[in-house]
Amino acid sequence: MTTNTTAAYQNSFLREVEAHVEEGAWVKMCMQCGVCAGSCPFGPHWEHSPQKIFMMIRAGKREEVLRSDSMWMCTSCYNCLVRCPRKLPITHIMHGLAHYAHRLGLAPKGQPTRESARLFWNNCIKHGRINELKFTLALYFKDGLAQGIKNALAMQGIGLAMLKAKRLNPFAIFGGHQCKDKSGIQKIVAKARELEAKRQEQAA
Amino acid sequence: MKEYAFYPGCSSQKGDSADNFLRSIDVVCKKLDIKLNEIPDWNCCGASIAYGEGGELPRLALGARNLALTEEKLPGQDMVSVCPACWLANRETVERLHQQPQLHTDVNLALAEAGLNYKGTAKPRHFIEVLVEDIGWESMKAPVVKSLEGIKIAGYVGCQTNRPFGMMGESFENPVYLDNMINMVGAEAVPYDQKVTCCGGALAFSEPDKAQKQIRDIVESAYDHGAEMIVTPCQLCQANVEVYQSEINKKQGTQFNMPVVYYTQLMSVAYGGSAKDAGLDGQVIKAAKLESIAMK
Ligand code: SF4
Numbered sequence: 001m002t003t004n005t006t007a008a009y010q011n012s013f014l015r016e017v018e019a020h021v022e023e024g025a026w027v028k029m030c031m032q033c034g035v036c037a038g039s040c041p042f043g044p045h046w047e048h049s050p051q052k053i054f055m056m057i058r059a060g061k062r063e064e065v066l067r068s069d070s071m072w073m074c075t076s077c078y079n080c081l082v083r084c085p086r087k088l089p090i091t092h093i094m095h096g097l098a099h100y101a102h103r104l105g106l107a108p109k110g111q112p113t114r115e116s117a118r119l120f121w122n123n124c125i126k127h128g129r130i131n132e133l134k135f136t137l138a139l140y141f142k143d144g145l146a147q148g149i150k151n152a153l154a155m156q157g158i159g160l161a162m163l164k165a166k167r168l169n170p171f172a173i174f175g176g177h178q179c180k181d182k183s184g185i186q187k188i189v190a191k192a193r194e195l196e197a198k199r200q201e202q203a204a
Numbered sequence: 205m206k207e208y209a210f211y212p213g214c215s216s217q218k219g220d221s222a223d224n225f226l227r228s229i230d231v232v233c234k235k236l237d238i239k240l241n242e243i244p245d246w247n248c249c250g251a252s253i254a255y256g257e258g259g260e261l262p263r264l265a266l267g268a269r270n271l272a273l274t275e276e277k278l279p280g281q282d283m284v285s286v287c288p289a290c291w292l293a294n295r296e297t298v299e300r301l302h303q304q305p306q307l308h309t310d311v312n313l314a315l316a317e318a319g320l321n322y323k324g325t326a327k328p329r330h331f332i333e334v335l336v337e338d339i340g341w342e343s344m345k346a347p348v349v350k351s352l353e354g355i356k357i358a359g360y361v362g363c364q365t366n367r368p369f370g371m372m373g374e375s376f377e378n379p380v381y382l383d384n385m386i387n388m389v390g391a392e393a394v395p396y397d398q399k400v401t402c403c404g405g406a407l408a409f410s411e412p413d414k415a416q417k418q419i420r421d422i423v424e425s426a427y428d429h430g431a432e433m434i435v436t437p438c439q440l441c442q443a444n445v446e447v448y449q450s451e452i453n454k455k456q457g458t459q460f461n462m463p464v465v466y467y468t469q470l471m472s473v474a475y476g477g478s479a480k481d482a483g484l485d486g487q488v489i490k491a492a493k494l495e496s497i498a499m500k
């Protein structure tokens with residue numbers, strides 16, 4: 001897909017983003033003022049601020065953008081979005097880019113937020129609601145058993161405190177809160193995935 | 205009595221991380237004659253990290269299922285959330301499907317698989333909007349029987365209650381409704397500079413060090429400005445800012461021990477509710493001063 005897509009857009013990564021990324025049509029509106037870069041709470045930890053990412057898209061730096069872990073550093077604080085003088089929906093574009101890179105398999109492997117997003121979504125679709133205990137355990141054990149035990153031990157003080165405060169239910173491991181119509185939810189999501197894939201194809 | 209369709213969200217369920225929030229909301233609703241009717245079989249809103257695996261259409265379809273259920277099962281009732289992330293996801297779904305009719309059509313094709321249809325009439329609102337706009341400050345103050353006088357509180361609004369939609373047309377940089385609620389129950393809202401700072405949100409799990417830096421700034425500023433307690437409207441803010449204080453102490457040698465409670469817990473105590481009614485037994489860091497007022 002990677003080479004085909006590039007070919008289809010005659011090397012215009014901007015046009016590819018406009019066609020395939022959620023809210024991607026806004027990218028060209030960026031005037032490079034830097035307000036978003038200065039507003040981002042995780043800014044100091046990003047390799048590329050939204051401002052830089054948008055510049056790189058226009059400069060056709062496809063690989064660099066899609067392999068960047070910057071989009072995965074977005075906490076969804078919406079600071080940039082409410083401040084952008086051009087009203088770009090920056091948060092959504094960052095999410096859209098992250099998802100597009102994930103779908104193409106270009107997003108950084110083992111990136112922690114990418115992993116936790118995947119676990120969260122799977123947990124959510126399976127039960128219809130988030131099972132906080134299973135989600136937490138899955139996160140601790142995402143890097144394998146040994147690391148998981150280490151992670152869980154490091155956090156056991158917090159876990160025990162939450163348990164004492166009755167805010168973590170140990171029996172949730174046997175089920176916990178769920179939706180009744182789980183199969184309906186799974187059908188809705190499957191159909192939505194199918195339609196989204198079709199839209200992506202038509203855009204190409 | 206005012207009735208609403210209620211979308212509780214995952215973290216406010218019994219035995220989950222904001223279990224105590226829901227108990228305090230019950231007290232507030234009883235006193236103010238508000239009836240929250242739980243939306244039958246509601247599902248998770250996807251929260252702010254659904255985009256990673258869920259993409260656009262599946263994520264919006266998940267949100268639209270709740271809107272469709274509200275329209276069908278509780279027609280004419282506004283859809284009220286107490287969780288900012290849920291409220292935001294619901295509002296975003298409404299906005300996006302309204303702006304892009306093709307997405308609305310596709311979402312309904314997906315919903316049809318489960319016999320549902322989203323018309324576009326459900327109206328998501330935040331519980332604070334219900335309190336301020338429908339009940340009003342006067343009536344909200346009327347049931348106060350115990351003043352929380354003498355407690356200095358840092359009102360921590362955080363991100364998603366405040367951005368991108370915000371409330372009652374207030375400023376994104378310095379909203380005052382939470383301070384007004386603190387003052388309403390007789391406590392003192394201290395001015396400090398981290399009122400709308402991000403706590404790291406869902407990245408507290410995946411990027412703990414970066415999130416803990418944010419949390420440290422927030423707690424430190426609250427201390428520096430004389431606060432004895434932090435109050436928040438957000439489940440994720442509450443959990444992050446409260447439970448990681450011990451981690452920060454361990455790693456960075458600080459001595460944080462700042463209680464973090466919900467605005468509804470303040471109201472419950474001020475309305476004469478017991479510590480248990482107010483869910484104060486659910487604090488990881490005990491809110492001792494509030495408990496002693498509740499026991500008086
Ligand atoms: S704030 Fe808006 S216009 Fe300015 S650099 Fe960021 S995206 Fe571009």
Ligand code: SF4
Pocket residue numbers: 036039040041042050073074075076077078079080081090091094
């Ligand atoms: S929404 Fe994301 S990109 Fe925008 S300022 Fe917040 S963390 Fe940064």
